[in-house]
Amino acid sequence: MSYFLLRRTIGFLATLIAVSIVVFAVMNVLPGDPALTILGLDATDDALAALREDLGLNDPLLTRYFAWVSGALVGDLGISHSFRVPVSELIAERLPMTISLAVAGMIVTLVIALSVGIYAASHHGKAGDWATMFLSQLGIAVPAFWLSILLVLLFAVKLRWLPPGGFAGWSDPVAAIRSLILPTVALALVQSAVLARVTRSSALEVMRQDFTRTARASGLSQRRILWRHVLPNALVPIVTIVGMQFAALVTGTIVIENVFYLPGLGRLIFQSIANRDLPTVQALVMLFAVIVVTANFIVDLLYVLIDPRLKART
Amino acid sequence: MMHIQKSLQFTAFAMALGFSVTAAAAADLVIGMQQEPTSLDPTSDATASIDGMMTQNVYESLTIVSENGEVGPNLATAWDVSEDGLTYTFTLTDAAQFHDGTAFDSEDVLFSFNRAMAEDSVNPSKGIFKPIENVTAPDARTVQIKLKNKDAFFLFNMGQGDSAIVASESVDTNNATPVGTGPFKFDSWTRGDRLTLVKNPDHRDAASVALDKVTYRFISDPAAATAAMMAEELDAFPGFPAPELLEQFEADPRFRVNLGSTEGEVILAMNNAKPPFDNIEVRRAVSTAINRDEIIDGAMYGKATPIGSFYPPHGKAYVDLTGAYPTDTAKAKEMFEAAGVAGSTMTLRVPPFPYATRSAEIIQAQLADAGIDAKVENVEWGFWIDEIYKKQNYDMTIIAHTSPNDMGNFARGPKYFYGYDDPKMTALWENISTEADADKRDMLLKEGQQYLSDQAVHGFLFQLPLLGVFRTEVKGYWSSAPVLYTPLKGVSKG
Numbered sequence: 001m002s003y004f005l006l007r008r009t010i011g012f013l014a015t016l017i018a019v020s021i022v023v024f025a026v027m028n029v030l031p032g033d034p035a036l037t038i039l040g041l042d043a044t045d046d047a048l049a050a051l052r053e054d055l056g057l058n059d060p061l062l063t064r065y066f067a068w069v070s071g072a073l074v075g076d077l078g079i080s081h082s083f084r085v086p087v088s089e090l091i092a093e094r095l096p097m098t099i100s101l102a103v104a105g106m107i108v109t110l111v112i113a114l115s116v117g118i119y120a121a122s123h124h125g126k127a128g129d130w131a132t133m134f135l136s137q138l139g140i141a142v143p144a145f146w147l148s149i150l151l152v153l154l155f156a157v158k159l160r161w162l163p164p165g166g167f168a169g170w171s172d173p174v175a176a177i178r179s180l181i182l183p184t185v186a187l188a189l190v191q192s193a194v195l196a197r198v199t200r201s202s203a204l205e206v207m208r209q210d211f212t213r214t215a216r217a218s219g220l221s222q223r224r225i226l227w228r229h230v231l232p233n234a235l236v237p238i239v240t241i242v243g244m245q246f247a248a249l250v251t252g253t254i255v256i257e258n259v260f261y262l263p264g265l266g267r268l269i270f271q272s273i274a275n276r277d278l279p280t281v282q283a284l285v286m287l288f289a290v291i292v293v294t295a296n297f298i299v300d301l302l303y304v305l306i307d308p309r310l311k312a313r314t
Numbered sequence: 315m316m317h318i319q320k321s322l323q324f325t326a327f328a329m330a331l332g333f334s335v336t337a338a339a340a341a342d343l344v345i346g347m348q349q350e351p352t353s354l355d356p357t358s359d360a361t362a363s364i365d366g367m368m369t370q371n372v373y374e375s376l377t378i379v380s381e382n383g384e385v386g387p388n389l390a391t392a393w394d395v396s397e398d399g400l401t402y403t404f405t406l407t408d409a410a411q412f413h414d415g416t417a418f419d420s421e422d423v424l425f426s427f428n429r430a431m432a433e434d435s436v437n438p439s440k441g442i443f444k445p446i447e448n449v450t451a452p453d454a455r456t457v458q459i460k461l462k463n464k465d466a467f468f469l470f471n472m473g474q475g476d477s478a479i480v481a482s483e484s485v486d487t488n489n490a491t492p493v494g495t496g497p498f499k500f501d502s503w504t505r506g507d508r509l510t511l512v513k514n515p516d517h518r519d520a521a522s523v524a525l526d527k528v529t530y531r532f533i534s535d536p537a538a539a540t541a542a543m544m545a546e547e548l549d550a551f552p553g554f555p556a557p558e559l560l561e562q563f564e565a566d567p568r569f570r571v572n573l574g575s576t577e578g579e580v581i582l583a584m585n586n587a588k589p590p591f592d593n594i595e596v597r598r599a600v601s602t603a604i605n606r607d608e609i610i611d612g613a614m615y616g617k618a619t620p621i622g623s624f625y626p627p628h629g630k631a632y633v634d635l636t637g638a639y640p641t642d643t644a645k646a647k648e649m650f651e652a653a654g655v656a657g658s659t660m661t662l663r664v665p666p667f668p669y670a671t672r673s674a675e676i677i678q679a680q681l682a683d684a685g686i687d688a689k690v691e692n693v694e695w696g697f698w699i700d701e702i703y704k705k706q707n708y709d710m711t712i713i714a715h716t717s718p719n720d721m722g723n724f725a726r727g728p729k730y731f732y733g734y735d736d737p738k739m740t741a742l743w744e745n746i747s748t749e750a751d752a753d754k755r756d757m758l759l760k761e762g763q764q765y766l767s768d769q770a771v772h773g774f775l776f777q778l779p780l781l782g783v784f785r786t787e788v789k790g791y792w793s794s795a796p797v798l799y800t801p802l803k804g805v806s807k808g
Contacts, residue, residue: 030696031697031700031701032700033704036700036703038359038360038438039359039436039438040361041360047436047437047438047440050435082353082359083353084353084489084490152541157545164538164541166508166531167507168507168508169504259538260538261532261534261542263505263507271352275352
């Protein structure tokens with residue numbers, strides 16, 4: 001176990017270092033002068049030079065890289081070029097929105113996918129199986145932003161049941177939940193379509209195995225067989241996909257937050273790229289990378305917990 | 315007894331609620347904005363939406379520009395110009411004070427100007443302070459500004475957000491919590507979502523402010539903007555981002571669609587410093603090859619006014635030169651052949667704005683018909699600023715010039731990205747920018763338009779429209795934009 005853990009941890013850290021180098025290099029090689037973007041086309045050379053000095057753009061690249069990394073390690077992500085406040089403050093402001101959305105999206109995804117997947121597996125080859133798999137195929141094919149627009153047109157513009165976008169924070173929980181419903185559904189439907197198919201095939205696989213047959217022969221009810229025996233054993237591939245999906249949900253918020261004008265990290269990254277706000281973009285790309293890499297790392301660890309056979313193999 | 319009391323209480327409660335709801339609904343305005351600024355200080359950041367929300371609402375300047383472009387008094391109630399046109403003596407109002415309670419006087423004006431003019435100043439329009447020799451304050455209500463040379467646009471520029479009067483006590487935090495002297499006070503800003511202003515009851519002109527509260531909501535996606543208007547989440551979207559989506563508002567009695575003008579001239583810029591566009595005949599051939607009506611129909615869904623030179627059609631000195639080069643593909647082809655460039659390939663590098671990318675495709679087709687192969691390259695804004703604007707590394711590009719009084723661009727010499735260097739135009743602008751007599755200046759501006767059209771410096775396409783969607787009960791909002799700001803004083807709802 002410790003060897004396995006060590007290997008995974010080294011891989012995890014190496015990935016993060018590589019990502020930080022790539023992120024920094026890409027951001028600083030891209031054409032475009034942040035000072036000019038902030039001051040506009042009519043800015044004089046004096047004003048540009050003053051701002052460039054102010055933003056620390058005149059230091060050598062390597063100095064800036066190490067300053068960035070060593071700062072980031074202690075939670076100092078620099079000062080946003082355009083907002084002129086600490087990047088960590090901006091991220092802290094936006095994090096609750098994105099996390100609320102991603103967690104809600106994950107819960108809805110799990111509820112839909114597990115029930116639909118198990119239902120389809122237990123109705124294997126029948127009309128119910130066929131219908132749910134057709135719907136999930138449709139769900140995979142639909143782009144999230146298009147689905148979002150349809151949802152808004154129906155539930156916000158036509159029926160007036162829910163707000164078309166925006167999020168004022170958790171101080172009014174009812175309003176907060178109301179404004180999260182549509183984006184969560186838009187985010188979760190595509191993901192649950194994917195996960196439902198995985199759940200179904202994984203469950204079918206398990207159902208074909210001897211111990212399920214034994215359970216059935218010993219007279220257990222279908223429901224009990226499904227939830228007590230099939231699902232736990234089908235979990236390994238499901239957990240893999242869920243791990244990747246959580247990462248996809250977090251990054252998927254970029255699209256959803258822009259369509260629903262929600263004040264989260266996805267919208268911030270969009271705005272920061274447009275503003276050439278290097279410290280903010282760097283920090284956000286790095287944060288998204290950390291989330292993705294960490295999600296994979298946790299999935300690796302979970303494997304071992306769920307299926308101890310894997311530990312022996314690794 | 316108990317029962318009666320309860321129902322009475324309930325009625326009182328309901329009435330209070332009912333009243334407060336109607337009162338709030340009448341004086342609360344929710345405005346949609348496409349671009350969210352990153353700072354709220356117009357004196358240190360060029361983002362247009364800062365001016366849109368803050369200038370002349372939260373901040374005030376010495377003068378103010380009206381909807382038809384005329385300069386009027388504001389923090390300066392009157393001024394006197396010396397005989398030689400070089401010394402301006404401003405009399406300041408004694409009824410203004412900053413929102414944090416600090417007093418307003420000539421010290422604040424001195425501070426603001428010295429800050430903008432300082433060596434390390436990051437004022438985005440530092441250029442408008444260039445003509446200033448010095449600023450002095452003989453007493454608390456008087457400010458005297460001496461100019462190095464005559465500047466016809468000086469009083470106009472003093473009304474812009476770049477010359478907003480700020481206080482030394484609050485200037486450092488104006489980025490996020492702006493403090494000015496204006497009719498509205500900053501209330502709150504949830505970044506990425508909304509910004510709220512409230513009426514300043516202590517303002518000297520508070521009686522003409524009808525709104526109690528104004529909320530700006532930031533919505534960049536055109537489809538989301540449409541949905542938010544349709545769901546009545548917003549009262550107004552003054553800079554509506556998508557002309558193609560306006561039809562449904564025009565058909566809906568709840569809304570009023572406004573087609574106003576801006577100071578934005580959209581041009582097909584040609585690199586005058588580089589062959590083949592250093593040849594006037596080639597530039598004239600391009601002007602002959604393009605068809606503005608097709609471009610406006612295709613790129614702006616018909617919602618823009620064509621221009622034939624570099625001046626807004628709503629301006630007093632405007633001359634209609636759209637007929638100077640009638641579209642004639644066959645003739646353009648001959649002209650390209652005569653100049654020896656027929657069949658050649660050139661780049662058309664376009665920034666990521668819908669008006670530009672859509673126009674580019676149509677222009678590409680029109681040039682192809684005339685025998686020129688224009689390669690359209692869609693580039694990022696950062697790339698555009700670096701490669702095209704700064705390094706002049708381009709053949710053609712499409713861009714809107716949104717500043718007022720910007721014919722001076724053609725007098726900026728070969729270092730400006732036009733690569734245009736013409737002593738005649740430089741001298742003409744010199745005359746324009748120092749002519750104090752408005753009528754004489756207008757004559758010169760007309761001459762300038764004629765000259766630029768004759769020289770075919772660029773392909774002049776159309777004036778950027780100001781497309782706005784308003785609920786019918788919203789009244790008093792500016793329909794055109796001679797400056798970057800839109801005062802909320804005078805706007806009402808219901």
